[in-house]
Amino acid sequence: xxxxxxxxxxxxxxxxxxxxxxxxxxxxxxxxxxxxxxxxxxxxxxxxxxxxxxxxxxxxxxxxxxxxxxxxxxxxxxxxxxxxxxxx
Numbered sequence: 616x617x618x619x620x621x622x623x624x625x626x627x628x629x630x631x632x633x634x635x636x637x638x639x640x641x642x643x644x645x646x647x648x649x650x651x652x653x654x655x656x657x658x659x660x661x662x663x664x665x666x667x668x669x670x671x672x673x674x675x676x677x678x679x680x681x682x683x684x685x686x687x688x689x690x691x692x693x694x695x696x697x698x699x700x701x702x703x
Contacts, residue, residue, distance in 0.1 A: 618653060642672065642688070653665070675688060
């Protein structure tokens, strides 16, 4: 594993969010930070996926009502965890 610390931190943040212990902005920040720290060429698809996921969460945050927001973000988090597992 090339980036064990940042991947572990991202997984922890996803779990924290799903358990509603961190807010959306903190989650977005951690996803963005993780994407920026992934620099290996062979992991560019993961970096792109994380950047896209952060942008989707940002879009959801400003366009969805609160009743469906968290459920939609939880689905994205499931996708993030699934994508990470392809690499780690």
